Amino acid sequence: MAINTLSTQVFAGQRPGTSGLRKKVTVFMQPMYLENFVQALFDVLNGVSADAQVGTALHGQTLVVGGDGRYHNRAAVQTILKLAAANGVQRVLLGQGGILSTPAVSAVIRGRQAFGGIVLSASHNPGGPDGDFGIKYNASNGGPANEALTEAVYARTQVLAQVRISDAPDVDINVQGTCGLDGMQVEVIDPVADYAAVMHSLFDFDMLRGMFKAGFRVRVDAMNAVGGPYAKAILEGELGAPAGTVVNAVPLEDFGGLHPDPNPVNAEDLIAHMAREDAPNFGAALDGDADRNMVVGRNFVVSPSDSLALMTAHAKLVPGYSQGLLGVARSMPTSAAVDRVAKALGIDCYETPTGWKFFGNLLDAGRVTLCGEESYGTGSSHVREKDGLWAVLFWLSLQGVSGRSVQSLVTDHWRTYGRNYYSRHDYEAIPTAVADALMLDLRAQLPQLQGRSFDARTVVLADDFSYTDPVDGLVSAKQGIRLVFDDGARVIFRLSGTGTEGATLRIYFENYEADTAHQDSPVQEALADLIAIAEQVAGVRARTGMAAPTVAT
Ligand code: G6P
Numbered sequence: 001m002a003i004n005t006l007s008t009q010v011f012a013g014q015r016p017g018t019s020g021l022r023k024k025v026t027v028f029m030q031p032m033y034l035e036n037f038v039q040a041l042f043d044v045l046n047g048v049s050a051d052a053q054v055g056t057a058l059h060g061q062t063l064v065v066g067g068d069g070r071y072h073n074r075a076a077v078q079t080i081l082k083l084a085a086a087n088g089v090q091r092v093l094l095g096q097g098g099i100l101s102t103p104a105v106s107a108v109i110r111g112r113q114a115f116g117g118i119v120l121s122a123s124h125n126p127g128g129p130d131g132d133f134g135i136k137y138n139a140s141n142g143g144p145a146n147e148a149l150t151e152a153v154y155a156r157t158q159v160l161a162q163v164r165i166s167d168a169p170d171v172d173i174n175v176q177g178t179c180g181l182d183g184m185q186v187e188v189i190d191p192v193a194d195y196a197a198v199m200h201s202l203f204d205f206d207m208l209r210g211m212f213k214a215g216f217r218v219r220v221d222a223m224n225a226v227g228g229p230y231a232k233a234i235l236e237g238e239l240g241a242p243a244g245t246v247v248n249a250v251p252l253e254d255f256g257g258l259h260p261d262p263n264p265v266n267a268e269d270l271i272a273h274m275a276r277e278d279a280p281n282f283g284a285a286l287d288g289d290a291d292r293n294m295v296v297g298r299n300f301v302v303s304p305s306d307s308l309a310l311m312t313a314h315a316k317l318v319p320g321y322s323q324g325l326l327g328v329a330r331s332m333p334t335s336a337a338v339d340r341v342a343k344a345l346g347i348d349c350y351e352t353p354t355g356w357k358f359f360g361n362l363l364d365a366g367r368v369t370l371c372g373e374e375s376y377g378t379g380s381s382h383v384r385e386k387d388g389l390w391a392v393l394f395w396l397s398l399q400g401v402s403g404r405s406v407q408s409l410v411t412d413h414w415r416t417y418g419r420n421y422y423s424r425h426d427y428e429a430i431p432t433a434v435a436d437a438l439m440l441d442l443r444a445q446l447p448q449l450q451g452r453s454f455d456a457r458t459v460v461l462a463d464d465f466s467y468t469d470p471v472d473g474l475v476s477a478k479q480g481i482r483l484v485f486d487d488g489a490r491v492i493f494r495l496s497g498t499g500t501e502g503a504t505l506r507i508y509f510e511n512y513e514a515d516t517a518h519q520d521s522p523v524q525e526a527l528a529d530l531i532a533i534a535e536q537v538a539g540v541r542a543r544t545g546m547a548a549p550t551v552a553t
């Protein structure tokens with residue numbers, strides 16, 4: 001066995017987006033494509049980059065590797081092991097079968113003080129040979145690498161001429177235990193154990209066990225993705241939930257054709273079950289890499305922004321948060337429902353750009369304990385990723401301790417704090433040039449929009465959101481066009497950073513309703529006038545030729 005040096009070529013477009021490098025499987029399967037990116041990453045981690053500040057030595061260190069089990073996961077794992085061995089990594093902790101959910105990677109990195117980790121996932125994007133693949137690096141805090149590092153990696157991909165790789169045979173990744181690969185140790189670990197231990201430290205497992213004993217019924221749809229083994233081991237294994245509580249529980253390379261993005265459209269089977277006469281008490285769905293969650297009660301869907309607000313309001317009911325929260329954070333397009341709770345609790349509330357990585361600094365600095373996003377992500381300081389199953393256990397705990405249903409918890413919340421009606425409209429796969437022009441024109445309109453009135457509403461703030469990280473002072477500009485109205489309503493336009501086909505325009509609508517008599521309207525109806533304003537300002541229909549959004553959540 002030897003370390004070989006292979007020539008590579010520069011590939012266009014290896015710049016990581018909101019959440020790592022995400023491309024079609026066919027792109028990743030081009031010879032040397034993955035090798036090129038991973039070698040660039042290892043070079044930067046070893047200090048070989050234009051900006052020496054971001055690099056620290058990977059030599060002699062431990063790296064965690066795992067993915068969501070989608071198509072190409074297994075082949076990619078073998079390639080990464082051989083590159084790691086050739087680049088001085090001492091030990092790799094690999095999830096059995098190449099599997100680790102995104103929050104589990106974070107838990108393993110933190111729990112075992114690893115140098116960092118590689119997550120193989122395209123999250124909620126479809127899988128299979130025609131689907132998407134992705135790769136992301138997480139640092140020693142267990143969270144996604146910051147932009148300084150990802151930019152350095154990108155810069156390195158653009159000048160790289162050679163990769164160093166072992167020619168050792170493939171490692172058996174299906175059996176737990178330790179083996180060698182060209183002097184590097186590969187330890188194949190139980191993908192669930194470290195993560196389950198973290199859940200034990202936060203939740204009252206005896207109380208949860210008691211709920212199932214008393215007949216509380218739950219349906220968790222793992223969408224044929226990586227959350228299945230975790231949900232099964234914890235809910236059915238440890239908590240005694242009946243077999244069949246977790247459905248679509250075996251990770252499949254193509255997710256069995258499902259789109260593992262937990263929203264009411266893609267998880268329609270769960271929604272249908274929760275609308276039946278004999279519906280379970282509580283339902284939830286997870287995404288491809290198990291960091292996202294959607295929670296549903298009987299015939300009642302919880303908006304992710306409301307979920308964060310409720311978790312914040314009731315956090316003290318959960319043992320891990322009984323001392324209260326240091327603060328909370330939400331992404332800018334997430335509704336301001338949590339802001340009201342934070343105010344009532346007297347804790348800080350931060351508004352960050354979209355992307356979980358922005359929460360990392362706030363969590364590390366002890367400024368926040370909970371964070372969440374409109375895109376079905378919630379999490380806390382227990383790891384540095386959002387965490388789908390954690391959210392399920394959190395909501396289960398809220399119901400167990402309060403004895404209340406999901407619907408009654410949420411409607412009660414509205415009566416107390418008011419309701420932030422909320423919806424996101426996505427226009428997917430539109431030509432990049434069309435999307436860019438639309439955003440450019442909106443930006444140009446900002447000065448005229450400021451102060452402009454639309455019927456009863458007046459725009460009090462029209463800007464392009466810019467964020468200054470309060471911890472490291474880094475500025476992230478152009479994070480979304482915001483129109484904020486005098487009654488607190490908001491319309492936000494931004495382009496997705498996670499799509500792989502053309503561009504995806506996201507328009508976010510939020511309208512605050514304090515009057516308890518008007519808090520139970522259909523969401524799209526309650527937002528209709530804001531939706532009309534967005535169309536008037538941006539002309540989405542004419543520009544895209546699309547009569548309606550592809551997805552409205
Ligand atoms: C990933 C990130 C989230 C982000 C979401 C949507 O899940 O981890 O932080 O909110 O993608 O991002 P996008 O750029 O597509 O709106």
Ligand code: ZN
Pocket residue numbers: 102122123124287288289290291292
């Ligand atoms: Zn995900």
